[in-house]
Amino acid sequence: MASSISPGRTPLMAGNWKMNLNHLEAIAHVQKLAFALADKDYEAVEVAVLPPFTDLRSVQTLVDGDKLKIKYGAQDLSAHDSGAYTGEISGSMLAKLKCTYVVIGHSERRQYHNETDELCNAKVKAAYKHGLTPILCVGEGLEIRKAGNQVSHTLAQVDGALKDIPAEQAESIVIAYEPVWAIGTGEVATPEDAQEVCGAIRGRLAELYSQELADQVRIQYGGSVKAGNVAAIMAQPDVDGALIGGASLDADEFVKIVRFRDQ
């Protein structure tokens, strides 16, 4: 299927492993991806993996040692720089491991750890402070979708997380629209559903900053993305990649998603 992605926005296909794969499994998985992916894949698409914290050192060693073109990042970071915050991981620790990306505000953290837009905003600031690129997750639950309020709900999350973030930083952000009802359920948003909200997010970025900045920011869709549905979603003009959960744990499937133009 033909894709209508703006040539200025390289699609980002990022695998969010969530709480799956220990560090030994992580090494085997990244090796499989590295073996399967070719230079032409990396020219067409940016490929990233987002493993659990405990895997990051192993992934870094593999990527550095074999000069792999796969990027990697973490699934969360602390809003604080250092200190008495038991169990937390700072942006500087992630930067030291040469992470490129960090996921902020995933719906599972909002739901199970009560993360608010204010906390997401503090984490976006922490990410930029340490040179990390945020992948900011936004999206509505089923009740909000049923009431038809998906756009206003999602844009309020964008506003909250980007409060006081200057354009020089916001221009590099990645925003992932992940409708909560489509995560891990097999229930995919239709390409039109994805486009409606992703287009609205780009419109909001234009209002908050400028059209030029909005045109440059990558907006991903996430929620039950698979090789079989990725091409139709990527054909939407404001969808510039995917944040993939379950399907990213299967190396063959993830490679097919990276090669969405062939599907």
Ligand SMILES: O=C(CO)COP(=O)(O)O
């Ligand atoms: O939450 C997601 C990615 O961050 C989506 O998960 P699934 O692809 O498993 O639905």
